[in-house]
Amino acid sequence: MNIVLAILLGLLVPYGIRVAIGPSVWDRLLGMNLIASKIIIIIMVYASMNGATFLLDFAIIYALSGFIGTIFIALFLSERSIRKGRGKKE
Amino acid sequence: MIYILSYIIIGLGILFMLFGVIGLFQRKRDFYYRILIACKVDTVGMITIGIGMALRHGISFFTGKIFLILLIIVVLNPFVAHIVTQAAYKSGFISVYKRKDGDA
Amino acid sequence: MNNLIIVLLVFWIISSIWCVFAQKTYRVIIFFGVFSLLTAAIYLFLGAPDVAMAEAGISAFTTIFFIVCVEKYYSRGEGLKHEMATKTNKPRKITRYIFPFIFCVALLVLFLNFAPTGYVVTELRDQYLQMFMHDVGGLNAVTAIYLGYRVYDTLFEALLLVVAVVAVIHLSWYEKTAVSDGKHSEMERSRMAKFTMRIICPIILLFGTYLVLNGHISAGGGFLGGLAFASFIICRFLVLGIYDLPIEKAIRMEEIVFINIVILPILAIFTGIMYLAWDATEIFQNIYLIAMSGLIGMKVTLGFFVLFYRYIAIERLPEEGEGE
Numbered sequence: 001m002n003i004v005l006a007i008l009l010g011l012l013v014p015y016g017i018r019v020a021i022g023p024s025v026w027d028r029l030l031g032m033n034l035i036a037s038k039i040i041i042i043i044m045v046y047a048s049m050n051g052a053t054f055l056l057d058f059a060i061i062y063a064l065s066g067f068i069g070t071i072f073i074a075l076f077l078s079e080r081s082i083r084k085g086r087g088k089k090e
Numbered sequence: 091m092i093y094i095l096s097y098i099i100i101g102l103g104i105l106f107m108l109f110g111v112i113g114l115f116q117r118k119r120d121f122y123y124r125i126l127i128a129c130k131v132d133t134v135g136m137i138t139i140g141i142g143m144a145l146r147h148g149i150s151f152f153t154g155k156i157f158l159i160l161l162i163i164v165v166l167n168p169f170v171a172h173i174v175t176q177a178a179y180k181s182g183f184i185s186v187y188k189r190k191d192g193d194a
Numbered sequence: 195m196n197n198l199i200i201v202l203l204v205f206w207i208i209s210s211i212w213c214v215f216a217q218k219t220y221r222v223i224i225f226f227g228v229f230s231l232l233t234a235a236i237y238l239f240l241g242a243p244d245v246a247m248a249e250a251g252i253s254a255f256t257t258i259f260f261i262v263c264v265e266k267y268y269s270r271g272e273g274l275k276h277e278m279a280t281k282t283n284k285p286r287k288i289t290r291y292i293f294p295f296i297f298c299v300a301l302l303v304l305f306l307n308f309a310p311t312g313y314v315v316t317e318l319r320d321q322y323l324q325m326f327m328h329d330v331g332g333l334n335a336v337t338a339i340y341l342g343y344r345v346y347d348t349l350f351e352a353l354l355l356v357v358a359v360v361a362v363i364h365l366s367w368y369e370k371t372a373v374s375d376g377k378h379s380e381m382e383r384s385r386m387a388k389f390t391m392r393i394i395c396p397i398i399l400l401f402g403t404y405l406v407l408n409g410h411i412s413a414g415g416g417f418l419g420g421l422a423f424a425s426f427i428i429c430r431f432l433v434l435g436i437y438d439l440p441i442e443k444a445i446r447m448e449e450i451v452f453i454n455i456v457i458l459p460i461l462a463i464f465t466g467i468m469y470l471a472w473d474a475t476e477i478f479q480n481i482y483l484i485a486m487s488g489l490i491g492m493k494v495t496l497g498f499f500v501l502f503y504r505y506i507a508i509e510r511l512p513e514e515g516e517g518e
Binding site for chain 2: 004007008011014015018023024026027029030033034037040041044045047048051053056057059060063064067070071074075077078080081082
């Protein structure tokens with residue numbers, strides 16, 4: 001299980017690179033979303049290694065509240081573009 | 091026996107996630123391809139790792155909580171990808187290939 | 195020290211440096227999101243699950259507040275001027291990155307080599323850690339401290355939230371109190387959003403109730419339960435586009451709940467009823483802890499509801515007279 005944990009931690013590097021160099025805002029948002037889901041998996045593996053059930057509470061609240069930030073960044077950016085007239089008209 | 095099976099399944103999940111990294115760094119592709127590949131493969135990898143973890147612990151409280159997390163992930167991860175893509179499309183972020191077609 | 199924590203700390207330092215030196219405002223918000231995600235995980239692995247859960251809940255909310263602030267800043271045309279002025283030449287940029295990095299690495303090395311060599315005052319620590327079950331009740335020492343030994347802190351933090359809500363209401367730019375129809379968010383029409391929220395909202399409510407009722411036994415507590423309920427209300431606002439909750443009643447109810455939060459410790463702790471050695475003390479302690487958690491949860495829910503309704507759902511929409 002230590003190897004699994006090491007690989008999952010190593011996966012944070014390419015996602016972080018995508019957040020850093022992403023040409024557009026949306027690439028950065030994608031990287032942020034992936035990092036959040038990776039941390040949930042890391043917590044699950046760590047809890048499974050230690051047999052600690054209370055750590056999974058944290059994973060649940062992380063999954064439930066982590067998506068709100070991502071969604072609202074996307075929402076506000078698109079609404080701003082539409083207000084400026086660059087967006088798609090329906 | 092079940093331990094070995096669970097290791098195999100967790101390894102499979104890790105493999106899926108590594109495929110996702112390959113999709114994330116395609117230089118010719120743009121954002122829409124990246125989010126398609128990365129989020130889909132990532133969700134599959136998370137489900138697989140969760141099932142492997144549930145096999146390790148048998149029928150217990152731990153497994154129940156893991157299935158709750160899996161339910162949340164299965165519902166929310168594609169939803170976030172959908173919202174980000176929809177926002178990118180509505181704000182006028184155009185794919186590279188489409189832009190070339192428009193010029194020509 | 196665990197290797198996991200060291201790797202996460204290195205990522206944490208890098209993300210904090212990105213966050214400080216990013217060139218555009220939206221990048222700063224996204225880097226700060228990554229930073230606070232990592233912060234929550236580090237708190238968890240360093241052995242503070244209560245703080246970690248609070249950080250995970252707050253990180254989503256700070257992101258929303260920041261992005262609304264940036265929106266206002268840009269809409270007045272000041273953001274672009276500022277960004278044009280902060281372009282610098284290359285060598286200066288490199289030095290700006292290098293010095294914080296060296297400081298952070300030095301701090302990391304110091305932190306990893308830090309070994310506490312015995313506690314000077316052990317008496318008070320023993321008193322708190324061994325007697326909290328007898329004194330305050332519950333199984334979580336953190337809850338026992340913030341609802342028992344340090345109940346003054348809780349009272350004044352609740353007062354702070356009241357002050358914040360009052361300030362937002364009275365300094366708000368707009369006179370409107372309700373959102374007019376036809377200006378809801380784009381996602382209102384999405385069938386996928388409705389379907390997802392139909393599954394997620396019951397889980398959020400259930401988990402919030404679990405956190406409130408289970409706060410004195412395991413990690414969690416009233417604040418986190420309140421954050422969960424508030425996120426349910428915010429999902430109703432911004433994902434489903436339902437704006438039907440009455441704001442005036444929420445403000446009035448928040449004041450009533452705050453008075454209850456002040457009265458309950460006065461009756462329970464300051465009069466000494468908690469410490470009397472009668473038979474039903476344990477039941478009484480549990481009732482007190484759960485009631486305090488529920489009241490704090492209600493207070494946080496109502497406070498965040500008023501803040502978001504006022505600050506985001508109403509203020510982010512352009513006024514009718516000004517034009518788009």
